[in-house]
Amino acid sequence: MDWDGLQYFLMVARHGTLARAGQALQVDATTVSRRVSALERALQQTLFERAPTGFALTAAGRALVPHAEAMAAAASRVDSASEGGAALSGHLRLSVSEGFGSSFIAPRLAGFAAAHPELEIDLVASSGFLNPSRREADMAILLARPRRGPLITRKLAxxxxxxxxxxxxxxxxxxxxxxxxxxxxxxxxxxxxxxxxxxxxxxxxxxxxxxxxxxxxxxxxxxxxxxxxxxxxxxxxxxxxxxxxxxxxxxxxxxxxxSFWLALHRDIAPQPRIRAFIDWLDGAVQTHRKLLVP
CATH class of the missing domain: 3.40.190.10 (Periplasmic binding protein-like II)
Known part of the structure; x- marks a missing residue:
């Protein structure tokens, strides 16, 4: 399968319009449209519903997203290795509410895990949260913005x-x-x-x-x-x-x-495993934003 075509597909899925996807890819919207249409012809499937307000994934498009995300993560890993970097490894622990962890993150985590097989991932999905300030978790997705602690925080969705x-x-x-x-x-x-x-x-x-x-x-x-x-x-x-x-x-x-808020200890923010997971999480939230806010 053509990775370039999947990359264009994934950017439209994440950003919702040809113009915003083109900005992310640094190409014009016409090029994005042409590449997505070529992918649909190659797959013989309609991946998006076109509307004046933007592009919405069809059932076939939603099914393709995790495969495209896995290929994107794998491509990023290859790029890192070619630049002298090592594959991601070590341990990553995420604390998240039971509902969001079990119903949103868990069903979509396979692509990220497959792209980083040397990384151990703990998804702690429960009532209550582990505390990144005390290093109980690398990251937490919270229901309110923390007011104290040596944390980097921002709204996730x-x-x-x-x-x-x-x-x-x-x-x-x-x-x-x-x-x-x-x-x-x-x-x-x-x-x-x-x-x-x-x-x-x-x-x-x-x-x-x-x-x-x-x-x-x-x-x-x-x-x-x-x-x-x-x-x-x-x-x-x-x-x-x-x-x-x-x-x-x-x-x-x-x-x-x-709202969900992302919090992590500022000391670990530059680590490649943390950056890679946050990039993946942001992509999943953007792709499925209409599920979060219908």
Missing amino acids: DYSLGLYAPADRPDWQAAAEESPLGRAGLPVVGYVPDILYAPELDYLDEIEPGLRATVRSSSILAQRRMIASGAGVGVLPCFLAAEDAALVRVRPDQTISR
């Missing part, structure tokens, strides 16, 4: 949450659309209030003032399963729920907005 109901309960869906949840008598799934590990997760008031969960868990993955199986309605991140056929979003105009 915005994401949206919405209200979801079981797909097999149209009566609950209708009730949630037409009246306040409390008045409708619907069970509500949510976090356990007294062991909430981050204030950013206390969002039921943003759905309705005074709304309380009646079926609770400290795990967002458990909450998703409980809602899907009929325990109640509840708030879920869109990246976690949008592709689950057992869930239906209700009140789609009612959206809760949050």
